[in-house]
Amino acid sequence: MLVVGAGLVAGWSVDPLPPGLPGRAEQTEQEAWRAGAAELLPERYASFRHRLGDTRTKFLEERLRWGPWQDRERFEREFADLTEEGTALVQAVQASAVALRQDTEGLLHGQENRLARLRDAAMTLGMQMEHDSLASAGLALLEARTHFEGGHFERARPLIESAVGHLTRAEAQALAKMRRYADGPTVNRWGRWARETADWSRVRHAAAILVSKAERRLWLYQDGRVVKDYAVELGYNGLPDKLYEGDGATPEGRFRVTMMKGPGQTRFYKALLLDYPTPDHRRRLLTAKVQGRVPPQKTVGGLIEIHGRVRGEDDRTSGCVSIRNEQMDVLFEAVEPGTPVTIIGALTRDNPVAQKAEPLQRPPGSRI
């Protein structure tokens, strides 16, 4: 009786299952949560939490049993397993967070670069862009950057996606304008015009002018040789061929000087008026109207000149070619009414516009 009594007392008094046994496993759960497990690996985290809770309930039930009947080894093993699982979960979450950060950074950086390239192309080539798309993309990327810096990747990513849509539209529009500068037959035709202009000058022993829009240069020929080489500014919508009045584009074609305007006859110091529009330009506008590409009320325009500059004003034009006033003096001495003026898109296929277009044509993935 005494032995049984002592055994019972000992049985109730010993506590082989320490209450702090789940502690380490619980700690890993906290670490995983702090690392962002609920957002980054929600299913795995939920499964771990479920298993932890389940084991803890069984552990509590076990602790309520009579001391000698408690299975300490089993729970030590189970919580050790859970601690191991939790530690692996923490590592997986941390790796996932790093990958997400890098991935988001890559996406964001890629689209920021894409926007910068488009803006650079628009600015350096004087290319009029669909500003709504660029402005929307710019704002979305600024907002995404703020969220990214704050570690809110889940907020940054949809904004980056939205910017991708805007940039894709703007890029397609830009490429539509730039593509012909890389088009072999088009560039070959421009090259032929350039050669014929130089030949005309050589055969007639007279002055001729060649302007290339991509290179933004004006060359003055005498006896078939270049005697002057000047930088020019063009229409603010510099890349396309002029189609109608107010489009801001500089026309391409073979023109003649029809009038020489001296000081007092023009506000741009001196000017050489060209015979734009040619019958070819009128035909192109008519076709565009028939095809519905241009509103019917648009007119072909005129008053295309090579002119000087006004101090304090932007050097770009509404479609004319502008050069410095002292260069205008030289041209004025060299040319006369009837002098040929050829305006081409580019001299060679390896021109600045084609070079800017090349990275825009690469698949989006290779740009990020």
Add this chain to the structure above:
Amino acid sequence: MGMVRRLTGVAVVLGMVVMAAGCAKAPEAELAGAKNAVDEARKGGAEAYVAEAFKGAADALQKAEEEINAQGGRFALTRNYDKAKELLAKAKADAEKAKADTGAAKEKAKGEAQAAQKEAQAALSEAKGLLAKAPKGKGTKADIEAMQGDLKTAEGMLPEIQAALDKEDYLGAKAKAQSVKDRAASVSGQVQQAMKQKGKAGKK
């Protein structure tokens, strides 16, 4: 006879003790109170604003439920809910504190978002004012139109900022306001640069 009376007394006392022990019921009222406090904290946005404190309350509630389940599996006379009650009291107190702290954190975030909204509006006004005075020329027409387009797009974001504020999405509102402010500042910078260049050109 005295012996019988004494034994009867002991039996009655023992019976009362057993009855008292048998009456240990699950702390349902405390459980409901703690659950309600955690739910209220969650609805108030504690998960987003005071995540750590909220998790502490939710974890205490879960542990209390586990304790109740474990005690529920015992022989009725031996159930003891003291530990569960202790955990429920902690869960309730933590949840109530989390809810109160959420209010303060929200007010702070709201204040920051509203300040960012005002800064964005001021930056937009400044940029629009500067753009109106931008140097005009044949070629700058397109640039001015482009910058006006930028500002118009940025201005179109103002209702979105207000909508985010109304939805208590202060983080979103602040980020939107920051993007508007940055864009407007960029336009102001471009115009100031153009004005500076014009000034230089005029002095030649």
